[in-house]
Amino acid sequence: xxxxxxxxxxxxxxxxxxxxxxxxxxxxxxxxxxxxxxxxxxxxxxxxxxxxxxxxxxxxxx
Amino acid sequence: xxxxxxxxxxxxxxxxxxxxxxxxxxxxxxxxxxxxxxxxxxxxxxxxxxxxxxxxxxxxxxxxxxxxxxxxxxxxxxxxxxxxxxxxxxxxxxxxxxxxxxxxxxxxxxxxxxxxxxxxxxxxxxxxxxxxxxxxxxxxxxxxxxxxxxxxxxxxxxxxxxxxxxxxxxxxxxxxxxxxxxxxxxxxxxxxxxxxxxxxxxxxxxxxxxxxxxxxxxxxxxxxxxxxxxxxxxxxxxxxxxxxxxxxxxxxxxxxxxxxxxxxxxxxxxxxxxxxxxxxxxxxxxxxxxxxxxxxxxxxxxxxxxxxxxxxxxxxxxxxxxxxxxxxxxxxxxxxxxxxxxxxxxxxxxxxxxxxxxxxxxxxxxxxxxxxxxxxxxxxxxxxxxxxxxxxxxxxxxxxxxxxxxxxxxxxxxxxxxxxxxxxxxxxxxxxxxxxxxxxxxxxxxxxxxxxxxxxxxxxxxxxxxxxxxxxxxxxxxxxxxxxxxxxxxxxxxxxxxxxxxxxxxxxxxxxxxxxxxxxxxxxxxxxxxxxxxxxxxxxxxxxxxxxxxx
Numbered sequence: 051x052x053x054x055x056x057x058x059x060x061x062x063x064x065x066x067x068x069x070x071x072x073x074x075x076x077x078x079x080x081x082x083x084x085x086x087x088x089x090x091x092x093x094x095x096x097x098x099x100x101x102x103x104x105x106x107x108x109x110x111x112x
Numbered sequence: 113x114x115x116x117x118x119x120x121x122x123x124x125x126x127x128x129x130x131x132x133x134x135x136x137x138x139x140x141x142x143x144x145x146x147x148x149x150x151x152x153x154x155x156x157x158x159x160x161x162x163x164x165x166x167x168x169x170x171x172x173x174x175x176x177x178x179x180x181x182x183x184x185x186x187x188x189x190x191x192x193x194x195x196x197x198x199x200x201x202x203x204x205x206x207x208x209x210x211x212x213x214x215x216x217x218x219x220x221x222x223x224x225x226x227x228x229x230x231x232x233x234x235x236x237x238x239x240x241x242x243x244x245x246x247x248x249x250x251x252x253x254x255x256x257x258x259x260x261x262x263x264x265x266x267x268x269x270x271x272x273x274x275x276x277x278x279x280x281x282x283x284x285x286x287x288x289x290x291x292x293x294x295x296x297x298x299x300x301x302x303x304x305x306x307x308x309x310x311x312x313x314x315x316x317x318x319x320x321x322x323x324x325x326x327x328x329x330x331x332x333x334x335x336x337x338x339x340x341x342x343x344x345x346x347x348x349x350x351x352x353x354x355x356x357x358x359x360x361x362x363x364x365x366x367x368x369x370x371x372x373x374x375x376x377x378x379x380x381x382x383x384x385x386x387x388x389x390x391x392x393x394x395x396x397x398x399x400x401x402x403x404x405x406x407x408x409x410x411x412x413x414x415x416x417x418x419x420x421x422x423x424x425x426x427x428x429x430x431x432x433x434x435x436x437x438x439x440x441x442x443x444x445x446x447x448x449x450x451x452x453x454x455x456x457x458x459x460x461x462x463x464x465x466x467x468x469x470x471x472x473x474x475x476x477x478x479x480x481x482x483x484x485x486x487x488x489x490x491x492x493x494x495x496x497x498x499x500x501x502x503x504x505x506x507x508x509x510x511x512x513x514x515x516x517x518x519x520x521x522x523x524x525x526x527x528x529x530x531x532x533x534x535x536x537x538x539x540x541x542x543x544x545x546x547x548x549x550x551x552x553x554x555x556x557x558x559x560x561x562x563x564x565x566x567x568x569x570x571x572x573x574x575x576x577x578x579x580x581x582x583x584x585x586x587x588x589x590x591x592x593x594x595x596x597x598x599x600x601x602x603x604x605x606x607x608x609x610x611x612x613x614x615x616x617x618x619x620x621x622x623x624x625x626x627x628x629x630x631x632x633x634x635x636x637x638x639x640x641x642x643x644x645x646x647x648x649x650x651x652x653x654x655x656x657x658x659x660x661x662x663x
Contacts, residue, residue: 051573051577053573053574056600057572057573058571058596058599059594059596059630060620066593066632067621074617075613083616087568088567088568
């Protein structure tokens with residue numbers, strides 16, 4: 051990934067990406083992926099929760 | 113005697129004669145010498161030149177004139193008196209009565225004769241040895257005109273007195289060869305303007321002064337001093353410093369002395385330790401010119417062999433020579449001259465930092481212009497500049513043209529965020545000096561606003577292009593997998609959920625810039641363990657997940 055690219059997290063709750071790849075249409079809650087973001091047009095819940103952008107600690111001259 | 117013409121017939125012709133004795137005395141006459149037909153050729157001459165004189169000396173009487181002298185005199189008037197200057201005389205043979213003796217010769221008009229109208233007097237019987245019938249007609253005259261001298265003179269002084277007493281003399285050598293030896297203080301005149309050679313006589317026990325060329329100018333007296341040095345007590349001084357090839361004399365800067373505003377070490381050695389110096393003098397010369405006096409120590413200590421010559425701040429010269437002259441109590445003298453040295457401006461540069469300004473606000477990733485000026489002479493410009501960023505301590509080092517540029521563009525990163533930043537500029541100039549200064553006050557470096565505002569749950573790759581993930585805690589019994597994937601080029605409106613999942617999985621499994629599997633609960637283990645409420649056991653097992661940074 052290059053600086054400035056946006057990215058997201060995806061969780062397969064109780065399976066693997068390999069099995070998900072074999073059946074992307076699955077409705078099995080063990081396999082159905084959970085995304086870190088919510089699409090404005092979708093009603094898929096965001097289960098991982100918001101991940102805040104990390105901030106560098108500010109330096110203070112002693 | 114009667115009947116002297118025997119006209120009468122006499123009875124006795126034998127008694128006509130009578131007589132009386134008389135005394136006839138012989139009285140010789142005196143000669144009388146005089147001068148006639150006198151000439152002077154030429155009659156207009158320059159002082160210091162010779163002119164031809166001629167005349168006839170005539171004996172007006174019948175009596176013989178004995179041998180005599182014909183004298184020549186230079187006089188302001190036509191009358192001879194004893195103040196007139198004798199120009200010489202000619203010996204004459206005896207001159208018989210009523211006869212004439214032609215005379216000619218050259219006479220030299222003295223070099224220092226004032227210009228004007230003069231007379232040359234011709235004086236017969238100049239020494240008065242002939243008794244003449246008339247002593248008042250011996251002098252004849254010829255008027256001449258004397259112009260300013262066209263010749264010059266030389267006057268030579270010889271030192272010291274002991275050498276004069278030992279027979280020290282000098283002489284002029286011209287194209288004809290050497291002239292007569294002359295003594296101390298004597299003057300030789302009558303030399304047409306040109307270059308002559310002055311020679312000093314060798315005298316035992318003394319080293320004579322160097323014979324020398326001497327240029328004589330018309331109407332002037334050139335003075336020259338010759339110093340004899342006693343030979344029986346040789347003396348010698350040598351000079352160790354300054355020496356451009358020896359940096360023990362002084363710390364050099366590219367072969368040059370940077371001593372302005374401080375002092376230059378002059379170090380000498382009295383090679384004749386047993387001889388005592390009476391005086392030591394220091395001189396310097398610029399560009400091969402005249403020697404200028406620096407300092408004289410009239411009471412030198414034989415053991416003190418260093419003198420620190422104070423050098424003014426503006427004493428900047430490319431060709432400087434130092435001479436040390438030592439006089440010794442035995443009358444000897446020795447001198448030594450250094451090699452040429454270069455003295456450069458050694459003032460350190462004064463640095464002024466004009467940017468960043470006090471209170472200036474800069475942003476991470478945005479260019480920050482750093483500007484500085486120096487008064488360093490263009491002959492030795494900046495060779496190196498260090499930009500030290502305070503308080504971080506990072507240093508950027510610039511050389512050559514970059515160091516001379518006077519500006520640098522810096523890009524602060526996230527680690528530089530501070531309200532109290534400063535730049536310290538250290539500049540090394542070509543004269544081996546340095547100056548340092550800091551930017552005025554403090555400037556601030558603020559974190560930049562994010563490049564875009566991601567939606568909640570979206571993240572942005574930082575400047576490094578790397579993402580690190582640390583698995584802190586295992587959530588429970590499920591054994592799933594977590595992936596990351598780039599959102600670039602994906603339609604986030606998700607018109608087709610299955611296609612979106614297929615693309616997501618493809619990206620996650622690509623293991624390249626598009627995405628990665630970050631952790632797999634089947635094999636990986638979180639950093640911390642524990643039993644969650646509602647869970648029967650601690651499900652954390654496997655290898656600790658230590659993620660390499662993902663690109």
